[in-house]
Amino acid sequence: MSSSVTMPEPASFGRRLKRFMADRPLIPLIILLIILVAILQVLRPGIVNERWIANTAKFAIPLAILAGCQTMTMLTGGIDLSVGTVATMSAFIMATQIVNQNPTVAFILAMLPAVLIGLVNGIGVGVFRVHPLIMTLGTSLIGTGFLQVYQRTVIASGASIPDFLNWLGTGLTYGFPNALFLFVPVAALIVFTLNRTGFGRLLYAVGDNERAARLSGVRYWQVITALYVISGLLAGITGLLYIGLIKAPSLSLAEPLVLPSVAAAVIGGTSIFGGRGGYMGTIVGALILTVLTTLLTILQMPEGGRRILFGFIVLFVTAAYLRIIEDR
């Protein structure tokens, strides 16, 4: 091919800006985050301090990990709605088993349903080709049912939060939340997996064009089964972290995080149709949602109005963001 590159036609500033954003989809997200924080600071001068940042991070982290589950499953064109139930189950089982068991046994018992539900999801989606939405919704309901049955068997023994999870969920080290000790390695691992491992490549490939992946020798069911097991594991770990933060085991502990986790991944630029996206955007998406929640809280609106506004903002941000980064 010729080495001379044709001069691009002089583009307007708007087009060049759009181009720039399209090449670096993280930048508009970070700008949005900064704007939100700035608004917060204007409305409540002095609110943005070290303590506020640590607090925001603490609440954003569980959301960000669950959104990581959504990111990975969405890359393959799927979704995992069972993350809430899985997180709740492992949290609840941990809190109740720690009373009578040693911590290792309690941990294993807590993670068991997470892996199991992930495995069932994976087999259902990967082998029997059930739509992920239906599959994970179904296992989520089943899990909740089991948890209710389980609850009756442990009513007598009560529940407690292990010290370690307390430390992890709410503790600070030099002003940094301890949850970062968990989150930084997990996030690094997810980013590395998506960008630098064969498995990560396959997630993108399967989501972009399953047939092409098949013709390249990829066995769909293997990838999907492994994916949902990993998603279940991550959700289980999030549950343990979350119980350390909330400190009140209940049967719907992590359920309110499910839809925000999907929203965080979508705001972060991951395509719900598969093949596009990444975890860095999702992390910023989770931060945006957390800051937005704070913002709406201090507006002292009634709960209903707050939710309406939240929904509108999420819709608007997602639509606007996709317009910016889609370069067609």
Next chain:
Amino acid sequence: MTTNPLPQNPLLDATGVAKNYGAVAALRNASLSVLPGEVHALMGANGAGKSTLVKILTGAIRADAGRILIRGEARDVRSPAAARRAGLLPVYQEPALIPDLDVLSNLRLTGTPVEPFRAWVRELGIPNLDIRETARDIPLAVLRVLDLARALAVEPDVLLLDEMTAALPANLAEKVLEVVRRQGNSGRSVIFISHRFVEISALCDRATVLRDGATVGVVDIEPGVEEKIVEMMLGARIEKTSVAAARTASEAPTVKDSHPRLSVRNLQLGTKLHDVSFDLANGEVAGVVALEGQGQDELFAALAGSIRPAGGTIAVDGAQVRFSHPSDAIRAGIAYVPGDRTEALAMQRSVRENIALPFSAAFRKWGPIKMRRERWVVSSAVARLQIDTRAQGEVRRLSGGNQQKVTIARWIAADARTILCFDPTRGIDVGTKQEIYKLLRELAGLGKSALFYTSELEEVQRVCDRVIVIFGGRVVDTFPVELADEPALMRAAYGLPRGARQDVGILADVRPDAEAAP
């Protein structure tokens, strides 16, 4: 037959029809004139524009230019419904009944009267059809007959049949041909598209021949005319490319192997593949020539491990294999490059990821990628195929030719020993075509092998060592490349015997029933 010597006003008269898709002209100047009471064959090689013309006539797509007269009136067929109102009704190759509705609901959908439909169904040789049966549960052959009956029931002026007998067993096919013939006798017209000369000679009055998007002739069907039709379909192809030049590369390294690289015996698959046997040697490029839908798609899919054959054997290097997934074929060193690039590429991913995709496929390769090594392998494959990488971030931004190169580069990088290329040069520019020819010859020179299906017959002599011709799910002939000029290939592809220049046999040898009928 009923050829009327009197000049009649044509029932359907299309002239100067043209259609462009972007820079590609699918039709340049096509015309078709059908007289009342006539069965008119529409013929042309793959890509000549038959289906485009049919789609225009039936309102499925709109022409860019041209005039269509129906009974002498200019009509603008904007939609299939408009074509229907004008009295023009198609029966396509694919069954048109909605699978999840029963037959009766399907009839209501198109406003087809039920009683005539039933009468036609009986007439066509299906005495006991339950019209409450769901279309999905009805066998393919019967569905095609139902499509025909549904069309006949509304008594169209012009009936358009696209490869009507292709999926039918002999007894149903006979009935269909009989009914079609009678249509002609009752003053209605039929446009008949078929790859089978036997049927055309038994049934049709005249034939219109298309080549490269233009009508090149209209002939009366009479004994011996098939030679003329084949010539017209090919045209005066003057420049003969040198056969020797293409093949020199492969002469040298042909080491005598005890086993062929790939050995296919009696392969069968549903109604599509009946009996396919051939060998592919190391260092050989074997061409596959077939008209559309003769089983070549299924053959390639079976060899690639995408579908399981119903019978017969495949052996690789002398050892029998049974592929249940493409990964099995890939492990045996057999890679498949589909004709449709969108089937092979993850369009939103980079050139690099697309080329490296097979590396990560196996479970044990799911771990960290050795990025430096991958970059090296990919960039050498990119350089080998001279892929223009200016837009490499997303494959969808590449040109068609470059996309095709990526699909091939993947298997160069993976060092596959046998490449199954299904029409790899369709719809790409001439320069890229040349590069692909060259590449295939180089691979053969390295002792690798390729099976190369092409719809462009002139490519055969540029690339192949040997040609396998498939017709109706069977290997009907195998040519050494020296004999595989276009006329010979075209004749063979239409199932005509080799060297039968003055062949009257094929017309005389019509099935007895066809002879007996008036």
